[in-house]
Amino acid sequence: MDAGLLSAFIKKLVARLFVLADEKYKLYKGYKEDIHFLMEELPMITTAIDEQLSGTDDHTLHFKVNELHQLAQEMEDCIDRIMYCASKEQQPWYHINYTSGNRITSRFQLAKEMKRLKRRLQEAHQRKERYPVSRPSHTELPPSSSDRLIAQEDLVGIDAPLKELLEHLVETKGQWKQLNVISIVGFCGLGKTVLAQELYDSEIGRQFEKRAWVSAGQRNSEALLTEILQQVHEPPPLVYSDARQLSIDLRNHLNNKRYFIVIDDIRSKDQWNCIKSAFPRLQDVSSRIVVTTKFQSVANTCSSTNGYVHKMRRLDEECSKQLLLKESCLQEYSDSSSSQSDSKVILDKCDGQPLALTAVGQFIQSRNSVEQPEWEVVCKDVRCHLDSDDCLKRMYQVLTHDYTSLPSHELKACLLYFATFPSNHRVRTKRLMRRWLAEGFVVPSTLCSDPAAQSFKELMDRNIIQSVDVSNNLKVKTCKTYGMMHEYIIRKSLSENIIALFDDGKLQPKYARRLSLHDSSITDATNLEIDLSLVRSLVVIGEAGKAILNFRKYQLLRVLDLEQCTDLHNGHLKDICNLLLIKYLSLGGKITDLPKDIKKLKVLETLDLRRTYVKILPPEVIQLPNLISLFGKFKLPNTVVQNKLQKFLSSGQCKLQTLSGFLVDENEGFPELMVHMNKLRKVKIWCESSATSSSLTNVKKAIQKFIHDVKDPSDDPRSLSVHYEGCPENLLEGLEPPCYLRSLKLQGNIPKLPEFVTALRRLRELCLRSTRMTDDLLTALGNLKDLLYLKLIADELDQITFRDRALPNLLCLCYVVKHPTFPRTEDGALPLLISLQLLCENMDSQCSVQIKGFTRLREVVIYDEVNPDIKANWERAVKEHQNRPKVLLKRADPPEEATGNETTECFASLEGPVQETDIQMPAEEPKFASNSSKALFSSQFGSGKIGILP
Incomplete structure (x- = not known):
C-alpha cells in the first residue's frame, strides 16, 4: 500500500480508538489498557511515516508498510466489531437474538483479538531495522509538450482557441493601452503549452519589441527573473542572486517597451506574486504576459487586474x-x-x-495491426x-504527478473515492461530500468546520475533476473526473485494495472494504468469494443480484448507496435495519415503506429517500439521535403520537440540520414538530391545495421560528424553499422581523413580494417562480441590497426599469420566461453583475436588455434553440463590450422521468465541445461594492465567443 494512504488510514484509526474509549461502551479494564496503548503508539507510527515521506527523517523508526497496513486493517476490523457488539447490546431485549452466554463469548473473543494485535504491533517494532520503509522519490512532471517537436499540420482543434487568444494580443482601437495578463488554465494534457507556443510563434506574437519564454515549474523567482532578463537584454547582463535587484533591473529594461512574455507551468500564487512587480504596467504601452497553469486560483490571481482567463476546452x-x-x-x-x-x-x-x-x-x-482494432x-x-x-x-507520468502532488494523504483518498462511480458518471457534489464524511476520509475540526467542501474545492482548483452542471448561484451541482484520470484512479484503487469493482460481472480482488457495482450481472452466491462481513461501503448502480443484496452477511457497513439499484425492494429493509454502524443510507428501487426497526440505526447521519416511493415517514426516523440530513417528499402518519416526538425534540437530542422536505395537507404533523427542531439549517416544504387553514397556520408559525434572526455572528447558511401553488396568496404575509436567511426559493401565485423578504438580513440568493410577475413585485426586488443571485421564472413579466443603484451587489441574474419581456436597466443599476442569463425560447432580435452598462459582465447565457440571427446579434453585442464577455448556449433537454419522490431539473446535454462556465460560487463571502469584487470575478470568463453551457 502507498505509505501516504497508510498514514491517513492510521490517523483515522486513532480517531476511532478515541471513540471506542468512551465510557458508553463499558469495556473491560483489559480492553481499555490495550486501547490506550494503541492510541499512544499509532500516532508515533504516522509521524514516522510522514517524516520519511517528506524527506525530513534521519533516524526515526522504520516499518514495513505492507505488514503495517495489514495490521492496521485488522485493528479496524476488531474496533468495528467491538462497536457493533456494543451497539447490539444496547438494543432493547426484543431486538437481540442471542443469549447472555453468547454475548460473553463474543466479548472474550474480541478481547483476545485486541491483545493479539497489541502483541503484533510490538513485534513490528522489534523488526523495524530489518523492514525499512523506502523513502519514495518525488515524482516530477515530465517535460511539457512544447519540448517535443510538433508540426503545425499535426495540430488538431487548435484554430478556434488560437484565434480567440490572438484577438487579445493585438491592440484594439478604443481600448486602453496597458499590460494584460492572459492565463491559460486546465487539466494536464489539454494542450496549454502547445497553445501558448503557437501564440508566441505567431506573426502577431513576433511583433512585440521584447519577448521571452520561460518555464516556471518549481524554480524560484531569482531563476525565473534571471532567465527573462537574459532573453530580453542585449547583451545578456551579469547574473544576480538577489530577487529584488533582478526585479528592478528587469523593470527598468522593460519600461516604455512593448513586451510579450510567456511563463509556462506556474504552480502557485506565491510564485507569481514574487515576480509580478518586475513587469511595468504603463498606461500607454500594450504589453502582454501569457501564463499557463493547472490551478484555477493561480490563473485568477495572475489575471486579476486587466486580464483574461482562458479555460482549456476538450476536443469535440x-x-x-x-x-x-x-x-x-x-x-x-x-x-x-x-x-x-x-x-x-x-x-x-x-x-x-x-x-x-x-x-x-x-x-x-505500436501493435502493428493492419486490421481495424x-x-x-x-x-x-x-x-x-x-x-x-x-x-x-x-x-x-502526468497522471501520477497530478495524484502524488496532492498536498495531503486525505485528499488523495478523496480523489481515489471517484473509483466507486462509473466512468463519465455525473456525481452529485453534495452526495459525494456526505459519503466522504461517512467514510471518515475527512473529519470536521475547530480549524475547518466543513472539510469535505474544502477538499472538493482543492480538487476543483487543480482541475483534476471538472464541473458538469453549475447551478444558477454558480455552485457546482454535479462533477466528474476526466476519462484517463478515471482509469488511473480505478487502477490505483484496485492496486491499493481500496475497492472491489464489479463493472463487467466479475469480481476483481477477493478482499476489499468497498464494493462498487456498475450494471453487474452477479446473481448467484456461488460467484461471490469475498467476505461481506468486512465491507464498509457498498454502491450499486443497476442490478445487484441476490448475493450482493444478502444484507445478513454484512456487519460493518458505514455507507450504503442503493439509490440507483434497480432490484432493491421492501423485503431487504429488515436486514438493512440490523446494520448498526451505518452512517449514510440512500435508497431507491421499489421501496415504498420504511419499517419501524429503522430506529435501530443509532449512528445514521444521512437518510436519502428521494428515489423511493415512500410517502409516509415513520416517526422513528425523526427520533434517530445522530440524523443530520433527511431527504425525500413525505408526511407523518395520522396516528403519530406528537407528545412523544415533541419531548424528544425539546430535549435537544435532535441533530437534524437538513429537512428537504415534507408535505403539508390536512395532516398537521410536520409543521407542529418543525417548531421544536432547533438545529435546522435547510428546509423544503410543499403545501398542497388540500391543506387546511390549521395546517397552514402551523406552517407559518414554523417558518417564523425558522427565519427568526438570533444575530449569530457566524451567520449559518440557512435556506428555505416553499412551494405553495394552489394555496392562499397571503400564506407568507405577516411574518415579522427580525429575520434572517441566506437562500430563499418561493413557488406559487406571487402577485407581490412578501414583506418579510425585504426585511431578511443578508439574503444572498432568491428564486421566485410564478405564472405572472407584476411591476410591483419586480420593483420591490431592486431594494434587496445584499442579494448576490436572483432567478425569476415566469410565463409573463411586467415591463419595469431597474433604477440607478438597484441591486448594488448582484453578481448573477437569471430570467426563465416564455415571452421576451425583460426589465430595462438604467446606468448605475446592477453595477457588479458578471453573469446575465436570458433563457427564453421565443426571444426576438429586438431584446430590450442593453449590456453596455454592465461594466463587469463576463458572460451572457441564452438558449441554444433561439434563432441563429439572435445568436449572431449577441456575438456582435459582446464584441462591442469593453470586457468582451462570452456568449454561452444553454441546451436544456427534457427531464428524465423522476423516480418516486425525486424532483428533476433540466440540464444540458454533454455533447462536445463543452464550454463549462468558468465562474463558480466563491468559497468565501465577496466584499461588496468595492474593488475587491473585481479582483474576485473580473477575469474568470472568456470574451466574445459562443460556447455550450450545461
Whole structure:
C-alpha cells in the first residue's frame, strides 16, 4: 500500500480508538489498557511515516508498510466489531437474538483479538531495522509538450482557441493601452503549452519589441527573473542572486517597451506574486504576459487586474476521432460505419484530451495491426498497460504527478473515492461530500468546520475533476473526473485494495472494504468469494443480484448507496435495519415503506429517500439521535403520537440540520414538530391545495421560528424553499422581523413580494417562480441590497426599469420566461453583475436588455434553440463590450422521468465541445461594492465567443 494512504488510514484509526474509549461502551479494564496503548503508539507510527515521506527523517523508526497496513486493517476490523457488539447490546431485549452466554463469548473473543494485535504491533517494532520503509522519490512532471517537436499540420482543434487568444494580443482601437495578463488554465494534457507556443510563434506574437519564454515549474523567482532578463537584454547582463535587484533591473529594461512574455507551468500564487512587480504596467504601452497553469486560483490571481482567463476546452468528437486515427495510422477506417460507432468507447475514455488521444493512438499503432482494432479490447489493454507501455509512459507520468502532488494523504483518498462511480458518471457534489464524511476520509475540526467542501474545492482548483452542471448561484451541482484520470484512479484503487469493482460481472480482488457495482450481472452466491462481513461501503448502480443484496452477511457497513439499484425492494429493509454502524443510507428501487426497526440505526447521519416511493415517514426516523440530513417528499402518519416526538425534540437530542422536505395537507404533523427542531439549517416544504387553514397556520408559525434572526455572528447558511401553488396568496404575509436567511426559493401565485423578504438580513440568493410577475413585485426586488443571485421564472413579466443603484451587489441574474419581456436597466443599476442569463425560447432580435452598462459582465447565457440571427446579434453585442464577455448556449433537454419522490431539473446535454462556465460560487463571502469584487470575478470568463453551457 502507498505509505501516504497508510498514514491517513492510521490517523483515522486513532480517531476511532478515541471513540471506542468512551465510557458508553463499558469495556473491560483489559480492553481499555490495550486501547490506550494503541492510541499512544499509532500516532508515533504516522509521524514516522510522514517524516520519511517528506524527506525530513534521519533516524526515526522504520516499518514495513505492507505488514503495517495489514495490521492496521485488522485493528479496524476488531474496533468495528467491538462497536457493533456494543451497539447490539444496547438494543432493547426484543431486538437481540442471542443469549447472555453468547454475548460473553463474543466479548472474550474480541478481547483476545485486541491483545493479539497489541502483541503484533510490538513485534513490528522489534523488526523495524530489518523492514525499512523506502523513502519514495518525488515524482516530477515530465517535460511539457512544447519540448517535443510538433508540426503545425499535426495540430488538431487548435484554430478556434488560437484565434480567440490572438484577438487579445493585438491592440484594439478604443481600448486602453496597458499590460494584460492572459492565463491559460486546465487539466494536464489539454494542450496549454502547445497553445501558448503557437501564440508566441505567431506573426502577431513576433511583433512585440521584447519577448521571452520561460518555464516556471518549481524554480524560484531569482531563476525565473534571471532567465527573462537574459532573453530580453542585449547583451545578456551579469547574473544576480538577489530577487529584488533582478526585479528592478528587469523593470527598468522593460519600461516604455512593448513586451510579450510567456511563463509556462506556474504552480502557485506565491510564485507569481514574487515576480509580478518586475513587469511595468504603463498606461500607454500594450504589453502582454501569457501564463499557463493547472490551478484555477493561480490563473485568477495572475489575471486579476486587466486580464483574461482562458479555460482549456476538450476536443469535440470529430477532432478527437481525427487525432486518434492520425496517431494510430488508421485514417482509412475513418468512414467505416462500424468504426463510427465502436470507436466511441475509446473516445469516451480519452474524453477529448489531446495527450490521451495521442498516447492511445500511438499505443494502437505500436501493435502493428493492419486490421481495424477491436475498441473494447483496446480499452482493457490501455488500463492493463498504463504504467508499462512506452507509448503510454508520458500520459502515465502526468497522471501520477497530478495524484502524488496532492498536498495531503486525505485528499488523495478523496480523489481515489471517484473509483466507486462509473466512468463519465455525473456525481452529485453534495452526495459525494456526505459519503466522504461517512467514510471518515475527512473529519470536521475547530480549524475547518466543513472539510469535505474544502477538499472538493482543492480538487476543483487543480482541475483534476471538472464541473458538469453549475447551478444558477454558480455552485457546482454535479462533477466528474476526466476519462484517463478515471482509469488511473480505478487502477490505483484496485492496486491499493481500496475497492472491489464489479463493472463487467466479475469480481476483481477477493478482499476489499468497498464494493462498487456498475450494471453487474452477479446473481448467484456461488460467484461471490469475498467476505461481506468486512465491507464498509457498498454502491450499486443497476442490478445487484441476490448475493450482493444478502444484507445478513454484512456487519460493518458505514455507507450504503442503493439509490440507483434497480432490484432493491421492501423485503431487504429488515436486514438493512440490523446494520448498526451505518452512517449514510440512500435508497431507491421499489421501496415504498420504511419499517419501524429503522430506529435501530443509532449512528445514521444521512437518510436519502428521494428515489423511493415512500410517502409516509415513520416517526422513528425523526427520533434517530445522530440524523443530520433527511431527504425525500413525505408526511407523518395520522396516528403519530406528537407528545412523544415533541419531548424528544425539546430535549435537544435532535441533530437534524437538513429537512428537504415534507408535505403539508390536512395532516398537521410536520409543521407542529418543525417548531421544536432547533438545529435546522435547510428546509423544503410543499403545501398542497388540500391543506387546511390549521395546517397552514402551523406552517407559518414554523417558518417564523425558522427565519427568526438570533444575530449569530457566524451567520449559518440557512435556506428555505416553499412551494405553495394552489394555496392562499397571503400564506407568507405577516411574518415579522427580525429575520434572517441566506437562500430563499418561493413557488406559487406571487402577485407581490412578501414583506418579510425585504426585511431578511443578508439574503444572498432568491428564486421566485410564478405564472405572472407584476411591476410591483419586480420593483420591490431592486431594494434587496445584499442579494448576490436572483432567478425569476415566469410565463409573463411586467415591463419595469431597474433604477440607478438597484441591486448594488448582484453578481448573477437569471430570467426563465416564455415571452421576451425583460426589465430595462438604467446606468448605475446592477453595477457588479458578471453573469446575465436570458433563457427564453421565443426571444426576438429586438431584446430590450442593453449590456453596455454592465461594466463587469463576463458572460451572457441564452438558449441554444433561439434563432441563429439572435445568436449572431449577441456575438456582435459582446464584441462591442469593453470586457468582451462570452456568449454561452444553454441546451436544456427534457427531464428524465423522476423516480418516486425525486424532483428533476433540466440540464444540458454533454455533447462536445463543452464550454463549462468558468465562474463558480466563491468559497468565501465577496466584499461588496468595492474593488475587491473585481479582483474576485473580473477575469474568470472568456470574451466574445459562443460556447455550450450545461
